[in-house]
Amino acid sequence: MAIDANWCRENPEEAAKQIEMLADRNGPAFKHAYDNGYLNGREDTLAEQAKASVSGDTSEQMPEWPGQLNRQQAISLLDSITDQEDPYWENVVEDFYDEETDTMPSVMHLFAALGITEAEYKAATGAQNVNWPGDPKQ
Known part of the structure; x- marks a missing residue:
């Protein structure tokens, strides 16, 4: 699935709905990609991170949380x-x-x-x- 950055800019409400749907379907890795790619104006990074999240390879995009919950x-x-x-x-x-x-x-x-x-x-x-x-x- 290709992400068209121009379409996202022209249709922000529909883009937000679809991104939320994908985030629900593909979990936190996609949401992380959205938050750290698209919102920072790096649409190409969003596409790469989203593709990695679907394939399960998020090691480079999402570092391990260093904390520990009690x-x-x-x-x-x-x-x-x-x-x-x-x-x-x-x-x-x-x-x-x-x-x-x-x-x-x-x-x-x-x-x-x-x-x-x-x-x-x-x-x-x-x-x-x-x-x-x-x-x-x-």
């Missing part, structure tokens, strides 16, 4: 990307819908399945009133 930070990040108020959550968990009880798993079920405890979750997110799976209060 468990609490990872829990907090995971909580922030699994917002149950987002209607998309139902689409994600619909395969686990139980007709008999008319229920679906909550994000708490996800955390419990990963071995995260209620205490860890509360410490990482600051949440206090949660319905943890298996909690006798339910």
Whole structure:
């Protein structure tokens, strides 16, 4: 797929929509290419980086992050990307819908399945009133 820089300049709204679609489909490598190529006016770099991201070779374009997340930070990040108020959550968990009880798993079920405890979750997110799976209060 060729990227026409002139078309992008002439149709910025449509270009943004298509870039977001490609970013969703091809993951963070494409988004990184967009952010570091197109926005800096290096459309050729964008095309090269996008091609590399599709082939899986991103070693030259995207250096390894030097940091390290601790468990609490990872829990907090995971909580922030699994917002149950987002209607998309139902689409994600619909395969686990139980007709008999008319229920679906909550994000708490996800955390419990990963071995995260209620205490860890509360410490990482600051949440206090949660319905943890298996909690006798339910």
